[in-house]
Amino acid sequence: GDIAQEVQVAVIGGGPGGYVAAIRAAQLGKEVVLVEKADLGGVCLNVGCIPSKALIHAANTAAGFAHASEMGLHTAAPELDMPKLQTWKNGIVQKLTGGVSTLLKQNGVTVTKGSALFMTDDRIAVETASGMEYYRFDQAIIAAGSRPLQLPSLPFDGEHILSSTEALQLTELPRELLVIGGGYIGLELGTAFAKLGTRVTIAEMASDLLPGIDPALVRIVKKNLRRLGVTLLTETEARAHAIENGRVQVTLREKGADKTITADKVLVTVGRRPNTEGLDLDRAGLHPDEKGFLPTDGQGRTANPNIFAIGDITHGPMLAHKASKEGIIAAEAIAGLNSQKDMACLPAVIFTDPEIAVCGLTEAEAREQGYAVKTGQFPFAVNGRALTTGAGDGYCRIVADGDSGVVLGVHIVGPEASSLIGEAALAIEMGATLEDLHLTVHPHPTLTEVLMEAAADADGAAIHLA
Numbered sequence: 001g002d003i004a005q006e007v008q009v010a011v012i013g014g015g016p017g018g019y020v021a022a023i024r025a026a027q028l029g030k031e032v033v034l035v036e037k038a039d040l041g042g043v044c045l046n047v048g049c050i051p052s053k054a055l056i057h058a059a060n061t062a063a064g065f066a067h068a069s070e071m072g073l074h075t076a077a078p079e080l081d082m083p084k085l086q087t088w089k090n091g092i093v094q095k096l097t098g099g100v101s102t103l104l105k106q107n108g109v110t111v112t113k114g115s116a117l118f119m120t121d122d123r124i125a126v127e128t129a130s131g132m133e134y135y136r137f138d139q140a141i142i143a144a145g146s147r148p149l150q151l152p153s154l155p156f157d158g159e160h161i162l163s164s165t166e167a168l169q170l171t172e173l174p175r176e177l178l179v180i181g182g183g184y185i186g187l188e189l190g191t192a193f194a195k196l197g198t199r200v201t202i203a204e205m206a207s208d209l210l211p212g213i214d215p216a217l218v219r220i221v222k223k224n225l226r227r228l229g230v231t232l233l234t235e236t237e238a239r240a241h242a243i244e245n246g247r248v249q250v251t252l253r254e255k256g257a258d259k260t261i262t263a264d265k266v267l268v269t270v271g272r273r274p275n276t277e278g279l280d281l282d283r284a285g286l287h288p289d290e291k292g293f294l295p296t297d298g299q300g301r302t303a304n305p306n307i308f309a310i311g312d313i314t315h316g317p318m319l320a321h322k323a324s325k326e327g328i329i330a331a332e333a334i335a336g337l338n339s340q341k342d343m344a345c346l347p348a349v350i351f352t353d354p355e356i357a358v359c360g361l362t363e364a365e366a367r368e369q370g371y372a373v374k375t376g377q378f379p380f381a382v383n384g385r386a387l388t389t390g391a392g393d394g395y396c397r398i399v400a401d402g403d404s405g406v407v408l409g410v411h412i413v414g415p416e417a418s419s420l421i422g423e424a425a426l427a428i429e430m431g432a433t434l435e436d437l438h439l440t441v442h443p444h445p446t447l448t449e450v451l452m453e454a455a456a457d458a459d460g461a462a463i464h465l466a
């Protein structure tokens, strides 16, 4: 007989892609099984977005003491208790993953703990602690995510050479940390450790940090990193390593010249690889591209029309909100709705100091697309609220169509850029014009006035610019 259980929708992976897809499919009346081999919440909740932001907040709090005396608040430098910091951070993670579990239950999603692989194009097998389970599905959604990429010269050992996962779990502060890879994960964690008191060096292979981000935004972050005492190396490649007396010696080639750096820990953040291996995708007729990603159409459908793929395992930026959006679209497509991916305005945030947040087109992209571009810019240095919080670095830049005034892109480096970009995303999604932004009364004194003034500046009407 057939031992496979019948299910309408099988979701593989319980990260921000998979759990959101499962909930949306259940809301739309589907019977859903979600298979997760590790912890609900995936990378984002367990070893990504959430724990990193908790660590960054703790580091900002510690760094805040340095400025407190300016405000007449004299206090001794804080003493760091790393195990306690870990306990606090883990408590936040547990609260959120517990919430995901409750939401899945309340929506009637069956959660199976185990590792899934394809048997055929309509069956999966799940290896659970109590044996194999089999499911025959009408539709499947693959949301298996990604994992840190290793460097052959610096393979992870969990002790000296760490991925972001282990770096987030350290119970002792490294005295010296070498970060290989100046992308957003390396910069976020490097900044946090520097603020907690670690001597940090960041080495990036490209000619600048944060490749792909406007260098004008990055410049302000670099200035702050140097102020924190972080050493920044560019055009630098890790060549080899040796462990000596419990410390790591890394041979770097910086602009053609070899040099050695010794550190307690090396954090390698050179990218992430999709988890396409181990799923036996070929049995479902699916073939990842040469980098391991699963190609999909505008609704997330793979080469097999009954199998969808979402999140880090597919093309596009590896971001939690991108995974969730794709999850909602795939679930709606399965329920027969005509939802489509439209990622023209996918916000991206980098939680450096100050934060960088971007959304929509850059000026160069807008010109390439043939727009008669108009731009406006406004600095945080003349925003009252920014100054009252001691955070006057950075600016907001708006790119608009010169003919219609329609906002095409917003680029912010500065305090709370991560939250401010929400208004920008809404403006772009709604086809708002510069006028819509600067005729809207923004509350005073708030950071949101920077968006209003940048829009006004593009129309030559900023009040607080000389």
Ligand code: FAD
Binding pocket: 012, 013, 014, 015, 016, 017, 018, 035, 036, 037, 038, 039, 040, 041, 042, 043, 044, 045, 047, 048, 049, 050, 052, 114, 115, 116, 117, 143, 144, 145, 146, 164, 165, 185, 275, 278, 279, 310, 311, 312, 313, 318, 319, 320, 321, 322, 323, 351
């Ligand atoms: P994942 O979150 O990777 O989840 C996939 C899940 O599938 C995992 O739980 C895995 O165990 C499970 N799985 C895999 N294979 C199988 C199998 N065969 N059977 C069963 N289960 C399986 N993004 C942001 O938007 N903002 C941030 O601030 C941010 N910060 C980050 C910080 C760090 C340090 C890192 C590493 C990432 C960060 N990200 C951030 C990226 C974000 O975490 C990912 O984009 C997001 O988690 C992708 O979601 P996903 O659902 O595609 O995959």
